[in-house]
Amino acid sequence: MTLDPIQVFRTEAVELFEQIESGLLDLLHDLSDHDQIDAVFRGLHTLKGSGAMFGFDALAAFTHHCETAFDRVRKGEVPATSELVAVVLEAQDHMRALVETPHGDHEQAGNRLLARLHAAVGAGAAPGAGAPPPASGPRRPAEAPAATAYDIRFRLPANAMANGTNPLGLLDELAELGACEIRVDLTRLPSLAELVPTDLYLGWHVHLVTDAPRSAIDDVFIFVMDDMELQVEASPPEAEAEPRTAEQAAEPVRRETASAPVPADVKPAKAAENVRVPAERLDELMDRVGELVIAQSRLSQLAHASIDIHLRNVSEDVERLSGELRDTMMVLRMVPVGSLFGRFRRLVHDLARETGKSIELVTEGETTEVDKTVIERLSDPLVHLVRNAIDHGLETPAERRASGKGETGTVVLAATQSGGEVIITIRDDGRGINRERVRAKAEASGLIQPGAALADQDLLQMIFQPGFSTAQQITSLSGRGVGMDVVKKTVEALRGTIDIVSRPGEGSEVALRIPLTLAIIDGLLIRVGKGRYVIPLSAVEECLELSLDEDLRSRGRSFISLRDSLIPYIRLRELFATGTEPELHQKVVVVSTGTERVGLVVDQIIGDHQTVIKSMSKLHQDVVTFSGATILGDGGVALILDVGHLVAAGQKQEAHMRAAG
The missing domain is CATH 1.10.287 (Helix Hairpins)
Structure with a gap:
């Protein structure tokens, strides 16, 4: 299948936007950081050049203005300011629109951003209203006093043109730097019978005289540097074989002739180690x-x-x-979960400006790896949780000073791996959850009876109910009671659980426990009655034997003693209403739900099983005790137990039986 060059560019543009955004946000911490200024400039330069090559002229023209502004910052002509960073961040959203819909009506929005850019860098800093300088004609006369001659030999990879790279664009950019002579290298051109029409076999030898620094030459090749062969040698300008007049030097000369082979000491740059593969x-x-x-x-x-x-x-x-x-x-x-966390730096920056709060985002455990499907589906829930932490949790600078805290509030995004699950935590040091307000709202909504006894965790879980919100007024951030409901539904669809801890005046912590993968897991195959089931092996701690006598003695209390601790257990035979008699020697599978240990009484442990998870049908979406099904070797079907929901259902049944007895 041939890749669409336009789609290839759009994929690369997404990476460039992430690179530019990361550089801009890092720059906010130190506006004098020259490395970050250079990184942003290079990203904008690459985006402009790639856009022009693939026919995104409006993108190239608009990006040129931002690039020129950062070029002035790089040269020390104007200082980097937080307002400039904010404008270029907003300009990125406009650039994304130009990539997605290049023929849309974006002129008015672009002009507004250019006016703000002009104001951010000063009247003399904004580029002209026209498009970028044409790619022909020198920007500097070759006879400048500080001119240097360069011998440049380069060769692009064979698939360069198939991927959308136009060598003529690179030669035009070199011509902008000064007077140059260009020769083509045909030494690797194969015979006609061996020639592949889509491959590039040519190399070039360019003799350039310019007063631009060596870094300007590197900038020409900046977005193809990793895959090409490049050699640049400086020599005094007097070394030219044929002296040229001033009039001749003022125009770039292009002579294309066969040249000698590239010297053997020219080593290709390190080839790209990554291969893009469509997610499908x-x-x-x-x-x-x-x-x-x-x-x-x-x-x-x-x-x-x-x-x-x-x-x-x-x-x-x-x-x-x-x-x-x-x-x-x-x-x-x-x-790596860092690819997910990185998206929230911009969100926190924008929300801080919108709410007037001083906020610092801290990320931990970015190298923790999760299934890509989990990453994709967690994006929206985390957005709601972060927005909720900022709007409801963090106080204003004045409120924080009054309570003895620092003016800057902190939001922490952390990821850790525990067995077969990843725990993603959103933590803030704000005011905490107002339990009285939560209870009052829950009672007013009919979720609980007035004055009903409720465990603290159950009370805090009320914030995930549909339409539930304790906000005093509806804002652009929250107040409609839909965000946290989305969080709960998404996490449960991922077979995950949510834990909340909140301390008044100190902050809140929401922990999402999510399976590492949604495709294939190691499981423990068991039998209950005549049915076979799979328990995710990541939740299993150990297996014990439960004799019939012990089972009968434990009626009414359902606890087993394990190394000086009592562990409650659930009889799956009764929970599943199998209608069968208990086996003579039953087994107890001790599982961990993250917060507690519970035993599951089964009739037989068959053994470990590589479990391919198949989704349940729409008719079974409400059966929360099972997270899916798998096909066994004999063609039969075994249901996969959702340990968290299963334990909750079992404990509810045990409590009901004790109350009835």
């Missing part, structure tokens, strides 16, 4: 690996029932290879 292909490959795991399970079952030693050997090899392939596939789908 990874999903399709994941599905194939899942089917392979199911087929391997069936093969293992047939092999164990056979006396053929060769079949068993082949089965063991397939099992090993499918396991390795599964692990490799899981790693391919893993994405």
